[in-house]
Amino acid sequence: MKPLSSLVSSIAPSVTAMMMQKGRDLARAGVEVINLAGGEPDFPTPPHIVAAANAAVAAGDTHYPPTFGTPELLDAIVAKLARENNVHVTPAQVMVTPGAKWALYAALAAVVDPGDEVMLLDPSWVSYAPMVELHRAIPVRVALQSDDNFALTPDLLRAHLSPRTKLIMVNSPNNPTGRVLSADEINALVHFAVENDLYVLSDEIYEHIVFAQHKHISLAAQPGMAERTITVNGFSKAYAMTGWRLGWLAAPPAIAKLARTYQTQSVTSAASFTMAAGVAALNGPQDCVHAMTAAYAERRRFMHDALKEIPGVECPPVEGAFYVFPRFTQTRLNSLELSSRLLDKALIATTPGVAFGAAGEGHVRFSIATHMHDLERTIDRLAEIVPTLA
Numbered sequence: 001m002k003p004l005s006s007l008v009s010s011i012a013p014s015v016t017a018m019m020m021q022k023g024r025d026l027a028r029a030g031v032e033v034i035n036l037a038g039g040e041p042d043f044p045t046p047p048h049i050v051a052a053a054n055a056a057v058a059a060g061d062t063h064y065p066p067t068f069g070t071p072e073l074l075d076a077i078v079a080k081l082a083r084e085n086n087v088h089v090t091p092a093q094v095m096v097t098p099g100a101k102w103a104l105y106a107a108l109a110a111v112v113d114p115g116d117e118v119m120l121l122d123p124s125w126v127s128y129a130p131m132v133e134l135h136r137a138i139p140v141r142v143a144l145q146s147d148d149n150f151a152l153t154p155d156l157l158r159a160h161l162s163p164r165t166k167l168i169m170v171n172s173p174n175n176p177t178g179r180v181l182s183a184d185e186i187n188a189l190v191h192f193a194v195e196n197d198l199y200v201l202s203d204e205i206y207e208h209i210v211f212a213q214h215k216h217i218s219l220a221a222q223p224g225m226a227e228r229t230i231t232v233n234g235f236s237k238a239y240a241m242t243g244w245r246l247g248w249l250a251a252p253p254a255i256a257k258l259a260r261t262y263q264t265q266s267v268t269s270a271a272s273f274t275m276a277a278g279v280a281a282l283n284g285p286q287d288c289v290h291a292m293t294a295a296y297a298e299r300r301r302f303m304h305d306a307l308k309e310i311p312g313v314e315c316p317p318v319e320g321a322f323y324v325f326p327r328f329t330q331t332r333l334n335s336l337e338l339s340s341r342l343l344d345k346a347l348i349a350t351t352p353g354v355a356f357g358a359a360g361e362g363h364v365r366f367s368i369a370t371h372m373h374d375l376e377r378t379i380d381r382l383a384e385i386v387p388t389l390a
Contacts, residue, residue, distance in 0.1 A: 015355035023349030041240040046288040052280035056273040065272035069096030076282040085218035100234030100247030110258035122357030143359040173206040173320025176365040180319040206321040331389040346381040
């Protein structure tokens with residue numbers, strides 16, 4: 001037999017998906033595992049959103065939809081961007097996708113050529129680098145420092161710039177660190193992108209999940225950024241719609257046009273009736289989003305305070321998203337070994353920090369998008385196992 005694709009063969013499977021599946025397999029086997037490996041809200045999709053989808057199905061909306069999104073959903077996204085983000089686009093600059101992950105992939109397809117360099121602000125989501133590599137571009141990891149709470153500085157950006165740099169991928173609030181870029185960090189990033197004529201891919205999927213005094217700032221709304229920023233968002237996190245596979249991107253006209261071409265020749269579109277659900281989510285009451293975020297805030301406080309009491313664990317306050325990313329300071333185990341030990345000995349499924357780049361080594365990511373009871377049991381188990389890791 002002839003060899004299969006060397007490109008795809010070079011890409012490792014998602015560590016997050018792998019650890020989630022291990023947790024599920026143990027649970028199916030009757031093992032009382034606490035699965036904190038994934039990033040999935042434990043809340044049901046709000047009823048008014050489900051009702052809109054059911055109504056669409058009942059009305060026969062089960063055939064091919066407009067490839068880039070229904071007019072109603074495109075208008076809802078345009079209005080949401082203006083209302084919440086001060087980002088002003090036309091419906092022709094928006095593309096609805098089957099999940100925000102595909103929006104990221106299509107955006108990369110529209111911008112990068114083989115050999116182009118894409119800067120990743122590490123720790124970064126596990127799929128960013130493989131996505132870049134699948135487009136035969138080169139991920140350049142900008143390692144943010146754990147000791148500096150993963151702050152972004154102009155010096156770090158300049159140190160990784162080359163003549164081949166074309167794009168910066170940004171995720172704020174960040175998965176896995178929980179950092180929210182400050183106004184100073186946003187200004188530094190804007191200055192760097194404009195000065196060096198770079199595109200920016202802004203993944204804003206956690207924009208509504210921010211805590212305390214922190215505030216999400218959309219990059220496309222900043223001076224000089226509208227013509228170079230692709231904003232990606234979706235419904236999975238804020239509206240507990242992970243299984244609906246519905247996302248979108250908004251981009252400068254030339255980029256949106258290429259992304260739309262790419263979608264016509266690949267996945268075609270998102271599902272028809274999910275688009276009706278998306279309209280209901282964006283145009284309907286937002287109390288559900290506020291209630292879920294308030295629950296995450298309570299869990300964040302509990303986990304932060306409890307982890308502080310365990311010797312050998314350091315955990316800065318989380319600013320956004322629904323993860324904690326503690327560092328284990330009194331062990332020689334690397335993060336992959338740590339996650340394996342936590343699963344094998346404490347029956348806690350987590351994601352090792354190294355999955356998010358070398359800058360995440362020494363850390364382990366725990367999702368707090370689960371019941372408080374599970375988080376309390378997690379702390380009890382950690383208090384028992386951490387002393388054995390030294």
